[in-house]
Amino acid sequence: xxxxxxxxxxxxxxxxxxxxxxxxxxxxxxxxxxxxxxxxxxxxxxxxxxxxxxxxxxxxxxxxxxxxxxxxxxxxxxxxxxxxxxxxxxxxxxxxxxxxxxxxxxxxxxxxxxxxxxxxxxxxxxxxxxxxxxxxxxxxxxxxxxxxxxxxxxxxxxxxx
Amino acid sequence: xxxxxxxxxxxxxxxxxxxxxxxxxxxxxxxxxxxxxxxxxxxxxxxxxxxxxxxxxxxxxxxxxxxxxxxxxxxxxxxxxxxxxxxxxxxxxxxxxxxxxxxxxxxxxxxxxxxxxxxxxxxxxxxxxxxxxxxxxxxxxxxxxxxxxxxxxxxxxxxxxxxxxxxxxxxxxxxxxxxxxxxxxxxxxxxxxxxxxxxxxxxxxxxxxxxxxxxxxxxxxxxxxxxxxxxxxxxxxxxxxxxxxxxxxxxxxxxxxxxxxxxxxxxxxxxxxxxxxxxxxxxxxxxxxxxxxxxxxxxxxxxxxxxxxxxxxxxxxxxxxxxxxxxxxxxxxxxxxxxxxxxxxxxxxxxxxxxxxxxxxxxxxxxxxxxxxxxxxxxxxxxxxxxxxxxxxxxxxxxxxxxxxxxxxxxxxxxxxxxxxxxxxxxxxxxxxxxxxxxxxxxxxxxxxxxxxxxxxxxxxxxxxxxxxxxxxxxxxxxxxxxxxxxxxxxxxxxxxxxxxxxxxxxxxxxxxxxxxxxxxxxxxxxxxxxxxxxxxxxxxxxxxxxxxxxxxxxxxxxxxxxxxxxxxxxxxxxxxxxxxxxxxxxxxxxxxxxxxxxxxxxxxxxxxxxxxxxxxxxxxxxxxxxxxxxxxxxxxxxxxxxxxxxxxxxxxxxxxxxxxxxxxxxxxxxxxxxxxxxxxxxxxxxxxxxxxxxxxxxxxxxxxxxxxxxxxxxxxxxxxxxxxxxxxxxxxxxxxxxxxxxxxxxxxxxxxxxxxxxxxxxxxxxxxxxxxxxxxxxxxxxxxxxxxxxx
Numbered sequence: 046x047x048x049x050x051x052x053x054x055x056x057x058x059x060x061x062x063x064x065x066x067x068x069x070x071x072x073x074x075x076x077x078x079x080x081x082x083x084x085x086x087x088x089x090x091x092x093x094x095x096x097x098x099x100x101x102x103x104x105x106x107x108x109x110x111x112x113x114x115x116x117x118x119x120x121x122x123x124x125x126x127x128x129x130x131x132x133x134x135x136x137x138x139x140x141x142x143x144x145x146x147x148x149x150x151x152x153x154x155x156x157x158x159x160x161x162x163x164x165x166x167x168x169x170x171x172x173x174x175x176x177x178x179x180x181x182x183x184x185x186x187x188x189x190x191x192x193x194x195x196x197x198x199x200x201x202x203x204x205x206x
Numbered sequence: 207x208x209x210x211x212x213x214x215x216x217x218x219x220x221x222x223x224x225x226x227x228x229x230x231x232x233x234x235x236x237x238x239x240x241x242x243x244x245x246x247x248x249x250x251x252x253x254x255x256x257x258x259x260x261x262x263x264x265x266x267x268x269x270x271x272x273x274x275x276x277x278x279x280x281x282x283x284x285x286x287x288x289x290x291x292x293x294x295x296x297x298x299x300x301x302x303x304x305x306x307x308x309x310x311x312x313x314x315x316x317x318x319x320x321x322x323x324x325x326x327x328x329x330x331x332x333x334x335x336x337x338x339x340x341x342x343x344x345x346x347x348x349x350x351x352x353x354x355x356x357x358x359x360x361x362x363x364x365x366x367x368x369x370x371x372x373x374x375x376x377x378x379x380x381x382x383x384x385x386x387x388x389x390x391x392x393x394x395x396x397x398x399x400x401x402x403x404x405x406x407x408x409x410x411x412x413x414x415x416x417x418x419x420x421x422x423x424x425x426x427x428x429x430x431x432x433x434x435x436x437x438x439x440x441x442x443x444x445x446x447x448x449x450x451x452x453x454x455x456x457x458x459x460x461x462x463x464x465x466x467x468x469x470x471x472x473x474x475x476x477x478x479x480x481x482x483x484x485x486x487x488x489x490x491x492x493x494x495x496x497x498x499x500x501x502x503x504x505x506x507x508x509x510x511x512x513x514x515x516x517x518x519x520x521x522x523x524x525x526x527x528x529x530x531x532x533x534x535x536x537x538x539x540x541x542x543x544x545x546x547x548x549x550x551x552x553x554x555x556x557x558x559x560x561x562x563x564x565x566x567x568x569x570x571x572x573x574x575x576x577x578x579x580x581x582x583x584x585x586x587x588x589x590x591x592x593x594x595x596x597x598x599x600x601x602x603x604x605x606x607x608x609x610x611x612x613x614x615x616x617x618x619x620x621x622x623x624x625x626x627x628x629x630x631x632x633x634x635x636x637x638x639x640x641x642x643x644x645x646x647x648x649x650x651x652x653x654x655x656x657x658x659x660x661x662x663x664x665x666x667x668x669x670x671x672x673x674x675x676x677x678x679x680x681x682x683x684x685x686x687x688x689x690x691x692x693x694x695x696x697x698x699x700x701x702x703x704x705x706x707x708x709x710x711x712x713x714x715x716x717x718x719x720x721x722x723x724x725x726x727x728x729x730x731x732x733x734x735x736x737x738x739x740x741x742x743x744x745x746x747x748x749x750x751x752x753x754x755x756x757x758x759x760x761x762x763x764x765x766x767x768x769x770x771x772x773x774x775x776x777x778x779x780x781x782x783x784x785x786x787x788x789x790x791x792x793x794x795x796x797x798x799x800x801x802x803x804x805x806x807x808x809x810x811x812x813x814x815x816x817x818x819x820x821x822x823x824x825x826x827x828x829x830x831x832x833x834x835x836x837x838x839x840x841x842x843x844x845x846x847x848x849x850x851x852x853x854x855x856x857x858x859x860x861x862x863x864x865x866x867x868x869x870x871x872x873x874x875x876x877x878x879x880x881x882x883x884x885x886x887x888x889x890x891x892x893x894x895x896x897x898x899x900x901x902x903x904x905x906x907x908x909x910x911x912x913x914x915x916x917x918x919x920x921x922x923x924x925x926x927x928x929x930x931x932x933x934x935x936x937x938x939x940x941x942x943x944x945x946x947x948x949x950x951x952x953x954x955x956x957x958x959x960x961x962x963x964x965x966x967x968x969x970x971x972x973x974x975x976x977x978x979x980x981x982x983x984x985x986x987x988x989x990x991x992x993x994x995x996x997x998x
Contacts, residue, residue, distance in 0.1 A: 082410075082462070083412075085917070086917070089918035120226075121227065130226060143225055144718070146221070147409075147462025150228055172926040180926075181409060183891050185890075185926040185929060186890040186931055186932050188926070
């Protein structure tokens with residue numbers, strides 16, 4: 046066991062981890078931050094995306110023991126300080142960008158990273174960026190629309206509003 | 207002006223708040239005091255005799271608490287099929303026992319034959335590895351290919367079933383001769399052989415179950431990823447473990463998608479309950495995605511020959527389908543109804559074809575069980591019909607759109623009794639067809655072909671006009687056909703003393719938005735705010751006995767049960783109001799949340815009536831019980847019949863065979879729509895699952911029975927950059943005539959209607975591009991298949 050200390054959603058946390066403990070396991074089992082979901086075992090589905098030191102990563106691809114001192118943000122840290130939904134979260138609700146909710150935390154984290162890099166992405170750019178996040182419910186239509194809306198673009202012309 | 211609340215409004219989903227902030231609670235998110243972990247030990251061979259299992263090494267591993275093998279469950283029951291189907295010769299289907307853990311033999315890769323329980327997940331996993339190392343399994347030849355399975359009587363999945371045939375079914379057998387005659391005398395017969403490719407449902411949340419046992423009371427609790435907790439309880443109690451139903455609570459909390467795969471009871475659910483009792487501690491199991499691929503029920507997997515007899519003008523006279531359907535190694539709960547009554551009964555499609563006959567052989571193989579996956583039988587039927595009618599049009603030199611116009615049922619023909627046993631209540635197939643052509647700018651298609659050609663691409667357009675039967679339902683009918691359960695649903699509406707409502711439903715939401723949409727319906731009918739209505743689902747200790755959500759039944763069945771329970775509330779409210787207002791009950795009207803005496807200004811609000819029911823100081827106690835709570839069970843007298851027309855436009859790159867979907871248009875008839883936003887979302891998702899089937903998804907076993915597509919590295923899931931925006935419309939509505947809300951199911955439509963539209967579009971592109979020898983390409987239409995067809 047190794048002790049690891051990091052900052053998660055602005056709070057200092059520490060825990061004992063095995064060498065094989067993934068960040069996703071540490072968040073879910075160690076810290077009980079179960080909003081980060083695990084949908085596969087091959088780092089393909091993207092349900093576990095979090096931000097580490099400002100970059101979006103799949104938390105199943107990182108070992109917790111390697112992240113001493115890291116700044117981690119999970120879905121639980123994405124709402125506004127007053128608890129209301131952030132712009133991206135609100136856009137997902139407004140445009141029905143989620144159904145069962147399982148892939149949603151990863152989608153929101155990826156969307157936030159995208160908009161940081163590219164504040165006004167095109168539909169094509171959004172679809173390319175989300176290539177690592179699988180959703181089985183929505184067909185992506187309303188996810189793409191929500192992200193365009195969150196970036197301040199007019200989505201009223203997109204089919205089915 | 208669109209409504210801003212109630213029925214028909216685009217109310218935003220209340221469940222989103224928790225899902226968007228990481229506060230949803232899915233099964234694997236729960237931590238139980240004293241919990242321990244189960245890991246299943248699964249067969250690595252497709253077919254084998256279990257020679258010996260030495261559990262001692264596993265039991266000696268650190269943290270290991272218990273080991274279970276098939277021997278531990280040899281004396282308990284098996285997991286049954288929900289429908290008893292009879293063969294054409296009258297014999298009942300062959301129904302081998304499906305045990306909790308494989309015993310004696312393993313029958314597919316992933317078949318669980320043991321489980322290891324340990325203090326931590328890692329220890330359980332290490333223990334499972336040790337147990338596998340101590341197991342001797344003698345590999346036997348695997349039965350994989352369906353035709354070979356039936357032909358080779360010596361190679362058996364189940365020793366007692368010589369030809370691996372579950373049943374040989376005809377629908378409707380009395381039609382067979384007339385169809386044969388019509389085929390013989392038809393001016394033209396189109397024949398098409400096709401494969402409906404095997405899929406893995408792939409709900410994003412892997413299956414998970416937690417078993418608990420209270421030794422003080424003898425009560426069990428199962429928290430599990432289920433679409434229908436009451437059916438799971440019934441199966442566990444009455445068939446598998448023999449627990450009295452009143453001693454088991456099944457809870458399906460937030461569930462991350464189902465698409466059919468979580469309808470069924472699986473052995474892991476019984477295992478965690480038995481282990482919890484043995485150890486006196488909560489036992490949890492969560493599938494890894496690789497286990498999901500190996501052990502979730504798969505979908506589709508039909509091989510079909512379809513023939514259409516017609517006139518030279520394209521009038522369809524007879525349709526015959528001969529299908530082999532794979533059920534895998536064991537019968538999953540809906541495995542026998544999916545290829546039969548959910549497939550054969552819709553083979554008339556939306557057409558006037560007078561003679562239809564379906565023959566279906568259902569075959570055991572050494573592969574994972576196959577069962578209902580979004581659409582369940584109806585996508586298979588629709589794909590066969592819609593591909594064949596397109597081929598027929600081409601062979602006759604006719605326009606596929608015109609051929610459909612000629613053969614579609616017309617609005618004056620409803621209610622319409624099909625030659626395969628259904629009565630379509632309403633529909634306007636011309637309206638949805640014309641709507642789709644309009645929305646897709648069909649008139650401008652030729653110009654787009656020229657534009658694509660200028661870019662070196664072949665453009666094609668494909669149409670699919672479909673109807674399906676859903677809202678599973680009428681108990682009297684399904685009972686005659688072989689269902690071992692009823693298919694009603696139930697709702698309890700509890701008006702609280704302060705006027706808020708708790709509404710318990712037998713339906714289960716795993717993404718469909720019931721918490722929002724059901725509240726819209728109740729609030730609208732009672733003239734109150736949606737915020738006053740709480741929808742409770744998924745917990746057998748709280749909800750009335752319902753059959754859960756699958757087969758596009760939530761709204762059509764459970765929603766109408768709720769409607770009827772609310773009507774009972776209003777009826778009782780009128781009695782209370784009559785007493786309080788000193789008027790005759792018949793003079794009381796209820797509107798906009800107010801009970802009033804007709805023709806006067808005397809009125810009591812809904813809240814006042816509710817309060818009076820619970821504080822009955824001025825109340826007709828001699829005639830009326832206090833309280834305001836009503837339950838309704840609703841058993842419809844027919845399925846509902848949503849229908850639509852889908853148009854897909856593709857570009858094919860002639861150099862590579864790569865297909866790109868340029869646009870996809872859906873015109874659907876779902877009857878009355880409760881929340882258009884949610885309905886559109888259902889169609890988007892269904893269409894993309896159908897596009898996935900048509901273009902990229904494929905489950906492949908090799909001849910030894912190894913699953914080659916066992917992870918997201920090999921099984922291609924549709925991703926955001928694989929699909930376009932989708933145009934959807936549901937304005938051509940013909941309300942259902944036999945349910946109070948006038949609704950039809952919408953959950954499966956997209957997955958049913960879309961695959962043939964995609965393939966028809968690809969064939970159209972190739973034909974227009976001069977590749978006239980290509981009349982069919984099997985799904986998925988991958989670049990290699992398309993290129994090979996073009997250059998073959």
